Amino acid sequence: MSYINENFLKLQDSYLFSTIAKKVQKFTEENPDKKVIKLGIGDVTRPIIPECIKAMHKAVDEMGTQEGFRGYGPEQGYDFLRKAIVENDYKKRGINVEVDEIFISDGAKCDCGNIVDIFAKNNRVAITDPVYPVYIDTNVMSGRSGKFNKEKEIYENIVYLPVTSENNFKPELPREDVDLIYLCFPNNPTGTVLNKTDLKKWVNYAKEHRAVILYDSAYESFIGEKDVPHSIYEIDGAKDVAIEFRSFSKTAGFTGLRCGYVVIPKSVNGYTEKEEKVSLNKLWNRRTCTKFNGVSYVTQRAAEAIYTQEGQKQIKENIRYYMENAKIIKQGLEEAGFTVYGGINSPYVWLKVPDGISSWEFFDKLLQEVNVVGTPGSGFGPHGEGYFRLTAFGTYENTKEAIERIKNWNIR
Ligand code: PLP
Numbered sequence: 001m002s003y004i005n006e007n008f009l010k011l012q013d014s015y016l017f018s019t020i021a022k023k024v025q026k027f028t029e030e031n032p033d034k035k036v037i038k039l040g041i042g043d044v045t046r047p048i049i050p051e052c053i054k055a056m057h058k059a060v061d062e063m064g065t066q067e068g069f070r071g072y073g074p075e076q077g078y079d080f081l082r083k084a085i086v087e088n089d090y091k092k093r094g095i096n097v098e099v100d101e102i103f104i105s106d107g108a109k110c111d112c113g114n115i116v117d118i119f120a121k122n123n124r125v126a127i128t129d130p131v132y133p134v135y136i137d138t139n140v141m142s143g144r145s146g147k148f149n150k151e152k153e154i155y156e157n158i159v160y161l162p163v164t165s166e167n168n169f170k171p172e173l174p175r176e177d178v179d180l181i182y183l184c185f186p187n188n189p190t191g192t193v194l195n196k197t198d199l200k201k202w203v204n205y206a207k208e209h210r211a212v213i214l215y216d217s218a219y220e221s222f223i224g225e226k227d228v229p230h231s232i233y234e235i236d237g238a239k240d241v242a243i244e245f246r247s248f249s250k251t252a253g254f255t256g257l258r259c260g261y262v263v264i265p266k267s268v269n270g271y272t273e274k275e276e277k278v279s280l281n282k283l284w285n286r287r288t289c290t291k292f293n294g295v296s297y298v299t300q301r302a303a304e305a306i307y308t309q310e311g312q313k314q315i316k317e318n319i320r321y322y323m324e325n326a327k328i329i330k331q332g333l334e335e336a337g338f339t340v341y342g343g344i345n346s347p348y349v350w351l352k353v354p355d356g357i358s359s360w361e362f363f364d365k366l367l368q369e370v371n372v373v374g375t376p377g378s379g380f381g382p383h384g385e386g387y388f389r390l391t392a393f394g395t396y397e398n399t400k401e402a403i404e405r406i407k408n409w410n411i412r
């Protein structure tokens with residue numbers, strides 16, 4: 001008999017995006033004359049920049065020659081890309097990261113999800129709420145949660161850290177001991193950020209508790225304000241306690257190409273039951289060599305091209321385009337009288353829905369009355385109730401039109 005991993009049975013089905021799709025489809029069928037504008041998606045819409053396309057063409061041609069052909073590559077990634085990351089994403093910011101502390105992957109979702117492999121089941125996990133659901137679900141799958149409490153809409157044994165307007169979207173340190181802490185800034189879904197003082201508190205906590213911070217900075221490239229840290233390693237001591245996840249998905253439109261990386265400094269340790277220190281870099285390297293074949297050569301050449309002078313110019317133009325949309329959304333909603341968060345250092349705008357209606361009721365009204373689609377905050381966790389996410393990844397024209405409609409809207 002084959003026995004299953006029963007932790008999977010604890011998982012709640014995520015109906016968020018499928019419910020949105022169904023509602024939009026029904027509305028469109030019933031109102032074929034209405035132009036529905038979708039500002040709900042978390043996927044990019046601008047094409048891959050020419051510099052990356054050029055690099056891929058070249059790499060493809062190389063693969064067809066005897067000298068340029070590449071078979072299995074290094075599981076951790078090619079040195080040309082790891083070096084480009086070290087130089088550009090870290091050294092230029094005054095951060096010293098070594099090449100063998102970088103692991104190239106097929107994206108931050110897989111890294112954030114797979115990292116749980118190297119940690120014991122009995123770690124106590126703290127996760128901000130609302131949240132990118134991968135952190136929670138992968139801990140449920142690997143047995144670090146209790147059952148789902150339907151009334152509270154939370155999993156038992158997971159420590160939820162509310163991130164709402166009441167605490168200015170800055171999670172408070174847990175009162176109990178936790179061992180693994182997921183932080184994501186700029187945050188999805190709230191679009192808010194932490195400053196260095198806020199992050200320092202978490203680094204200190206992790207040091208005191210011998211905990212590890214799993215820092216997701218997938219949206220780092222959207223940071224526009226000077227005092228916002230791009231990397232957790234800008235904080236003194238973070239190299240002893242933090243793992244950082246990065247992605248080329250939003251930075252360079254790689255959601256379809258697939259490439260990202262994780263930084264595991266050699267100075268970050270976990271502990272055996274006997275409290276012996278073990279380097280997490282070593283464990284992750286072992287896992288990577290066993291379970292991963294690396295990202296394709298062609299894709300890694302594309303990622304490398306992001307760091308050329310021309311590549312930087314081109315991706316910055318796309319980021320500027322999206323951030324112009326974010327500005328239009330934020331300013332327009334404010335003019336329309338909404339309270340709005342995010343949208344300055346992030347492509348996500350998080351708005352407070354009017355008192356007396358839920359996130360889903362707001363979704364329905366927005367769809368039916370102005371034909372605009374967003375994402376209800378409650379879909380990201382219980383503390384997302386009362387909020388709503390709009391994204392800047394649409395086209396400029398659609399974003400402008402959607403916001404004009406909202407500005408002229410007499411919400412009924
Ligand atoms: N982390 C966060 C917070 C995200 O919002 C996303 C994607 O939406 C990811 C990670 C996944 O990135 P990738 O496409 O690199 O898997």
